[in-house]
Each structure stands twice: as C-alpha cells, then as structure tokens.
Amino acid sequence: MNSVIRLDNICKTYGEKQVLKNINFDIQEGEFVSFVGESGGGKTTLLRLISGLEKPTSGQISVNNKSLTDKNEIARVMFQDSRLLPWMTIIDNVTFGSKNKDVNAYALTLLEKVELGDKSTSYPQQLSGGQKQRVALARALMSRPKILLLDEPLGALDALTRLKMQRLIAKIVEESNLTTILITHDVQEAVQLGDRVVAVKDGHLGLIIDGIRKSNDRNYSTEATETVQSFILSASEEIK
Numbered sequence: 001m002n003s004v005i006r007l008d009n010i011c012k013t014y015g016e017k018q019v020l021k022n023i024n025f026d027i028q029e030g031e032f033v034s035f036v037g038e039s040g041g042g043k044t045t046l047l048r049l050i051s052g053l054e055k056p057t058s059g060q061i062s063v064n065n066k067s068l069t070d071k072n073e074i075a076r077v078m079f080q081d082s083r084l085l086p087w088m089t090i091i092d093n094v095t096f097g098s099k100n101k102d103v104n105a106y107a108l109t110l111l112e113k114v115e116l117g118d119k120s121t122s123y124p125q126q127l128s129g130g131q132k133q134r135v136a137l138a139r140a141l142m143s144r145p146k147i148l149l150l151d152e153p154l155g156a157l158d159a160l161t162r163l164k165m166q167r168l169i170a171k172i173v174e175e176s177n178l179t180t181i182l183i184t185h186d187v188q189e190a191v192q193l194g195d196r197v198v199a200v201k202d203g204h205l206g207l208i209i210d211g212i213r214k215s216n217d218r219n220y221s222t223e224a225t226e227t228v229q230s231f232i233l234s235a236s237e238e239i240k
C-alpha cells in the first residue's frame with residue numbers, strides 16, 4: 001500500500017502547552033480517516049500541520065514520501081463556515097484563485113456534482129447553509145487535490161442536511177479516490193464515513209479502529225461507535 005501522509009514523532013507546542021505528543025501515523029492512498037475527540041484535544045492542530053499551514057515543533061510529516069516543508073500543494077481544506085465571498089457569484093467563488101485554464105467548465109461540472117448546477121449565477125446570500133457548504137466542497141475540489149481535509153465541515157448544519165451532506169461527501173470521495181481526513185465531534189459521523197476512526201485524547205492518538213466502512217457490517221459500526229463513545233467519555237472523566 002502507498003502511504004500518502006506519514007507522521008513521524010510529531011510534537012507541537014504552543015508556549016508552555018504541549019498540544020500534540022509524539023504522534024506516529026500513516027494514511028494510505030484513497031483512505032478516509034476520521035479524527036474525533038474532545039474540544040481542545042489537538043485535532044485541528046493536526047490538520048493544520050498536514051495542510052502545511054503550521055510546522056511541527058519536532059518530528060517530520062511526509063507527503064508522498066517527501067518531507068513537507070511548505071504548504072501542502074496536493075491538499076485542500078474545507079471548514080465549518082463556507083467562507084464564500086458575498087459579492088461574487090457562486091461560480092466565481094468556486095473558480096476564485098484557480099490557475100486552471102478551463103476554469104468555468106470544470107467549476108460547472110463540480111457544481112453539478114454537488115447538485116447545484118442551477119445556482120452558478122446566484123450569490124451566497126441566496127443559498128441555504130447546506131448549499132453554501134456544497135459550494136465550499138466544490139471550491140475545495142477545484143484544484144483537483146489528492147487530499148481533502150475536512151475540519152468539522154458539517155458542524156453547523158441541521159440533522160437532515162447533515163445526513164444528506166455526509167452521503168454526498170462519501171460519494172464524491174469514493175468517485176475521486178481522494179485521501180480524506182475528517183475532523184468531527186460526531187462519533188456516528190466519524191464511523192459512518194471513515195475507513196478508520198481515531199480518537200484523539202489529550203494530544204495522543206488514544207484509540208484507532210480499523211476497517212469500518214469496508215466491513216459493511218452494521219453490528220461492527222454500532223460496536224465501533226459505542227467503543228469510541230465510551231473511550232471519549234472515560235477520557236473526559238480522567239481529564240477532570
């Protein structure tokens with residue numbers, strides 16, 4: 001198997017605070033890994049390190065076997081808020097900053113993929129929260145990334161929209177063979193989408209459950225959800 005992202009002895013410290021403690025982890029090509037855990041556990045920091053926006057205090061991150069020293073050019077991030085520019089149409093938001101030649105044609109293809117082909121000339125304020133997040137997803141895919149980094153992208157959506165969006169993300173990721181990392185507080189969502197679920201506790205990767213999505217076994221998913229939930233709960237009691 002080809003390891004796309006590799007973390008070797010990663011530590012991250014802010015001032016006196018050690019946020020990530022000696023993390024070792026490998027992510028394979030096309031794999032979907034969900035990170036769950038309590039607020040402040042270091043999940044977003046981990047994502048920022050993988051995106052190259054921040055540097056580890058010590059240790060090494062490799063992307064396709066090369067040490068990451070700058071921005072991770074093959075990765076794109078999607079955040080909880082869509083960060084769309086209100087004065088630009090939807091298609092202009094998707095193509096904004098894009099260097100590809102056939103920008104509009106490809107942006108339209110992506111908007112169709114996220115089921116918003118008819119909204120290309122609308123403005124962000126004319127869209128619902130879920131629609132805006134679908135635009136954000138299309139924008140993240142515009143540069144044809146190999147790695148998709150999802151930082152709690154569905155956190156602000158209502159339950160039904162969230163469910164639909166989970167299905168859409170799963171479909172697109174599968175079709176494009178994207179290597180994906182999801183940060184979420186929702187254990188069920190983590191299990192539903194992930195091949196692997198990693199519970200982050202106090203800067204450590206505390207629990208890793210493998211082979212969930214591929215097992216296609218409802219009992220296994222339920223068991224995995226319960227195991228992760230009780231791990232996080234017991235971890236939060238220990239911390240108190």
Ligand SMILES: Nc1ncnc2c1ncn2[C@@H]1O[C@H](COP(=O)(O)OP(=O)(O)OP(=O)(O)O)[C@@H](O)[C@H]1O
Nearest residue numbers: 014015017019037038039040041042043044045046
């Ligand atoms: N730029 C920064 N400067 C100082 N401290 C920081 C910085 N970024 C994060 N931290 C601290 O690092 C710790 C981990 O933060 P991080 O955002 O990675 O956690 P998280 O698990 O993603 O939390 P949440 O789920 O709430 O987003 C927190 O205590 C936070 O206050």
